[in-house]
Amino acid sequence: MSRDRFEELVGEALDEVPEELLGLMSNVVILVEDDPPPGEDLLGLYEGHSLTSRGWDYSGVLPDRILIYRNPILAICDSDDDVVDEVAITVVHEIAHHFGIDDERLHALGWG
Numbered sequence: 001m002s003r004d005r006f007e008e009l010v011g012e013a014l015d016e017v018p019e020e021l022l023g024l025m026s027n028v029v030i031l032v033e034d035d036p037p038p039g040e041d042l043l044g045l046y047e048g049h050s051l052t053s054r055g056w057d058y059s060g061v062l063p064d065r066i067l068i069y070r071n072p073i074l075a076i077c078d079s080d081d082d083v084v085d086e087v088a089i090t091v092v093h094e095i096a097h098h099f100g101i102d103d104e105r106l107h108a109l110g111w112g
Contacts, residue, residue: 001083006070007032009080013087021095028064028098030091036069043076044068044090052100066094 010032014022028048036042048064068090077083096106 001074001080003032003034003070005080006074006083009083010068010087010091013084013091016084016088017091017095021092025095025098027061028066030066030068032068032070034070036067036072041072042069043072043086044094046094046097048098050098050100064098066091066098068094 010030014030036045045067046064047067049058049061068087073083073086073090077086093106
């Protein structure tokens with residue numbers, strides 16, 4: 001699948017995330033990368049300062065990043081619909097990290 005088509009599907013997946021949730025996000029961008037860092041087995045990654053860890057001195061920083069990794073997602077998906085579903089799950093997972101929810105809690109909630 002081409003990168004352009006994958007990015008279109010990421011847009012469709014983002015359309016599935018509740019507007020109320022997206023509206024609460026602050027200083028964060030969502031980007032597509034082909035692969036995770038070497039040695040990492042990831043579909044997505046949150047880099048930054050979660051909302052719960054931002055204090056009075058949080059200012060003038062670059063946006064947090066949610067990275068969606070194209071090749072690992074394509075490797076586990078059989079169709080465009082599967083890609084949309086997996087990207088939506090991955091985005092919600094990484095957004096949860098933006099809100100300060102760790103992997104243990106996500107697994108308990110069924111998002112792991």
